[in-house]
Amino acid sequence: MQIDTIVLDAENHVTLTAFLQDVGGEYRGVSKRPGLIVIPGGGYLFVSDREAEPVVWPYLNAGYDVFVLRYTVGEKSAWPRPLQDYEMAFAAILALADSWHLDRERIAVAGFSAGGHLAGAAATVSKYRPAAAILGYAVLNETVDEINQDAPRIYECVTKDTCPCFLFASRSDNVVPIRNTIDMLSALEKFGISFETHIYAGGPHGFSTGEMAIQGRTSSFCPRIPDWVGDSIGFLKDVFGELTTEGMTKPRYKARVDGDQDAFLSFDCTIGRIFSRPAAKEAIQPLIDRMRREIRPDRPDMTLEEMLDSLKRMTLRDLCMENQIPISPEMEEALEKVPNI
Amino acid sequence: MQIDTIVLDAENHVTLTAFLQDVGGEYRGVSKRPGLIVIPGGGYLFVSDREAEPVVWPYLNAGYDVFVLRYTVGEKSAWPRPLQDYEMAFAAILALADSWHLDRERIAVAGFSAGGHLAGAAATVSKYRPAAAILGYAVLNETVDEINQDAPRIYECVTKDTCPCFLFASRSDNVVPIRNTIDMLSALEKFGISFETHIYAGGPHGFSTGEMAIQGRTSSFCPRIPDWVGDSIGFLKDVFGELTTEGMTKPRYKARVDGDQDAFLSFDCTIGRIFSRPAAKEAIQPLIDRMRREIRPDRPDMTLEEMLDSLKRMTLRDLCMENQIPISPEMEEALEKVPNI
């Protein structure tokens, strides 16, 4: 274990503290580690200690190298200063990634409240995009106007290239309204982005990990709140793969749930999408004939359209696999020439 | 333990099966039990066994009496027939509640897929409203048009009187799109209703409890899915209180997160709401004076408006409690005379 603190801007107290774990030796099979950048909250007025180191430990435990970003707050924090701080930090991490044995393809961010806004900006508008984002009771919609007037409303910045997101919050948060999280879910859904979310029935704003030494218990504290920590680690396993003694496993999910947002069609598009494009039907005519025969042999009266209607949200790849219909490379190529417009 | 099956409509196979636990005796302090009505899915075409009894066991374990509703499906299931089936069932439960030692104030519904639609209708438009609803990968928006043309879009029926809801689903559900759940969250938020939600990163439609004997595992099955069962039990504890050997404990949360949806103001309204009504300020003038003095004594220069601006989403009751400012009955009464318009 090694703790390095890099001063990125001494005047504004912008620092990156790296918590770096060993590789090799008794960690057989671990030659590099995934990383997580923790971005504490504080309303762009201060940087909360409660959302800094306490967040580090569980991810170290999961095998991550963890970084705490302290960014410009207070008078000089007008946008885009905090984003620039983040970008400096990310550039520094990339520059040192090899010497730190860090997997540069698997760097996530985890931000809380205003830090969740900054993490959201990292995920949507920054030069350096993380591979996944954890957004805790984050400022993601117009609420940002109250804390940093010129900063973007994150949910309006989501595109098909936004990374997978894990969102959590308390329903009754009386500082950052839950509408922030709902608006973000809505935007992620619209662009087909993979996400997971846990909104707990109640609890205060700013609960951090929910550990007793950090967050006092009142009658309105939902006892399920601390679950987000382990769940977020599970989510990172799902989208990054899991760090094991044999290296990383294969991820369970891609960044997008299907190919419907891509410029060209593919077998990863949904059936509804593909069959709404006449050119697509031509491209895969032999496959269509086979599907017609094999998927519902009991219903020769059914038209293909009727048959596919109930399956329209499935990807064509999943449908073929489930029905053991092989996909030829020629067919893949043919479909990928059809524009998705 | 006693299992009673009540035939509500023999021709259409509408039945209510009651799983009733003992009270008294060695269950010291348990004189009546809360109830849960399980409504399986099946697209209004069939009633799924996988979402019937397997859902019963964990809630029996939590101390509930549980009911399985089998409603009209197939040709005769045009709306509002299934809702009428539900209403018949609920009426039967109420009629038998005393002999069954059932707590009629604490009857929840749990519906899945199309059954989630019916549970949602129970929560919003039925004559007999449950006290809480669990909605699993439920049909809640326009998707309903595909399975029951005349049935309501549940999210459009939410009002300030909708019960607390617990929603769960898979992000990548390719039968009932996740937009259904998001639309419902949005509506619940708008009306200030208490809710909890868990949307898992991936997994198939129709996973029921996620137990291995019910739902096979594929690479896309999110390992956190089975957590919804225990979490939903926790949620019911939060909004109903917990069944203990000393009777029910006090609930943690009310049906609405604050009083902002009520016809008249109260101390349960948010500060933002109260102070936007001039008549309210007059009604509680002595309290305002005291707040001005005691909440930020370090900033005598601050106007009350400035001071309250950062607290505007807090309820006045919470603010007073936190600052140990007593609330007199006279003040409560005075505020409750001010219309909330």
Add this chain to the structure above:
Amino acid sequence: MQIDTIVLDAENHVTLTAFLQDVGGEYRGVSKRPGLIVIPGGGYLFVSDREAEPVVWPYLNAGYDVFVLRYTVGEKSAWPRPLQDYEMAFAAILALADSWHLDRERIAVAGFSAGGHLAGAAATVSKYRPAAAILGYAVLNETVDEINQDAPRIYECVTKDTCPCFLFASRSDNVVPIRNTIDMLSALEKFGISFETHIYAGGPHGFSTGEMAIQGRTSSFCPRIPDWVGDSIGFLKDVFGELTTEGMTKPRYKARVDGDQDAFLSFDCTIGRIFSRPAAKEAIQPLIDRMRREIRPDRPDMTLEEMLDSLKRMTLRDLCMENQIPISPEMEEALEKVPNI
């Protein structure tokens, strides 16, 4: 779901209540189910309701068929009457197993307190042995003299044929001393039987599942107590395999941790045992030569004895597998001719 109650002895109120789940239909791949017989406690004076049905639900949830045995208590409960009741019940279960779609090779018992004594007797001295036993704060040693004078001390009855056991209790149990559980662990260890145990730091006797509706909370109730339920289900998966939509998976553990208790040697015996038998060395000489060369090629000076000394508790099969040394059928046969004396 079907509940059948079989009256085994009306005069003494001996009954077996069967909670039987469906197979086939939507339970694809489930053609028969494992079973669990629940044996409540009560000091052979009464049969506790708190350890009867509340124990049924979690195992139904795990896919088991569950049976509650109510046995002779009070004046007529002199040993071996309760054991005979158990044997009648087991015989009835076997007789009905096929019609109940029950897996007769996978029937476990779960007993509590005095019922844990009876479950222990089932596991050690009965005509009908269960395939696994769950023993909760059970009477297993001389404590039995206080409640049923002629009954056996279970830990003295353990042999190499005792089934795998899962034991749990509270350290501070002031009715059945924790020594009961320790004596049993000691006996199981001596005979090489597979087991798992969870002894919690504190808590009352008779906590059953620990659910709030069954067991009140005092300051001395250990919050980890309810974990035993899920852990015991995990243990049953480990020794029975897991019930899935594709049938039962392969068990993780055998009834004994190695072959050292068998009449003849085998590759499942520990290295220490095998190499202490001169005849064994002769039987597997070619393998020994290869082991000498391949296991520690860096230490040609080491004698085989030195090399094996640190591995003496490993089974020969595990050692060969770990070093990728193939085991020939001839070698297996040769070793299995050597008596283990």
Add this chain to the structure above:
Amino acid sequence: MQIDTIVLDAENHVTLTAFLQDVGGEYRGVSKRPGLIVIPGGGYLFVSDREAEPVVWPYLNAGYDVFVLRYTVGEKSAWPRPLQDYEMAFAAILALADSWHLDRERIAVAGFSAGGHLAGAAATVSKYRPAAAILGYAVLNETVDEINQDAPRIYECVTKDTCPCFLFASRSDNVVPIRNTIDMLSALEKFGISFETHIYAGGPHGFSTGEMAIQGRTSSFCPRIPDWVGDSIGFLKDVFGELTTEGMTKPRYKARVDGDQDAFLSFDCTIGRIFSRPAAKEAIQPLIDRMRREIRPDRPDMTLEEMLDSLKRMTLRDLCMENQIPISPEMEEALEKVPNI
């Protein structure tokens, strides 16, 4: 966070690495923290990295300051050298406790395998006793002869002054036999020491925290193994109290389950112990009279002896509390004058 490494013996690579968390500031109410000394294993031949830092993170997360002890191994590790290393380390910790804001009354040890032997020695024979010990697949009986000939067999060193212990191991450990843990349980029970134990059905020796990046999964790895980490944190809460934003809560359990090991009797002794001492009966005669009348008023025929027989393992204090019989200071004093012999 601050990491300090203290070199205790440069020649033999004996070091103590302290991971120290902040107090005060945003950690409202936290003025000092409990501590944990981690002692990795390695057969007194090496110090395993896998049982060093990976063990640190979860306890930091629970609010502890954590220390890793690297002690003398290999040629110079003959007993009592490793114990002396531990004692040097503990003395250094005590010397620095105030400047480190460490709670010197709440320092635990956690040792693994050979390190579990050293932790066991700390708990039984060292000059500096920890307040609790976590012993993971530890060498505690004659097995020690194989790795350090002159070292004590820990289970033979247990006395009434041994601290509360948390023990965990795998049933099928083929390096350190499970008998080690059972022998220790037996000794702790004999002296009335508080303990908790989790023995998992199977798994390899040396699994550390069981995290995937540290311990590979084979078919014999019990999936419940990683639970020990959270359970041990729960155990420390039980015996130390819990670190909260309001300071430490009251412990749930004392070091011994009752007063039966003390030199003089007290209300914390069991009823069986107290009433076997004639002098005790005299000392508390008025109380006895009252008990006789009030505990079983329905059975005036019962002698006190009969009545108490079923309660003999309860402490007198618990019995009085349960029956709401007040205990006067005079009575307490009188009983505490009676020798417990």
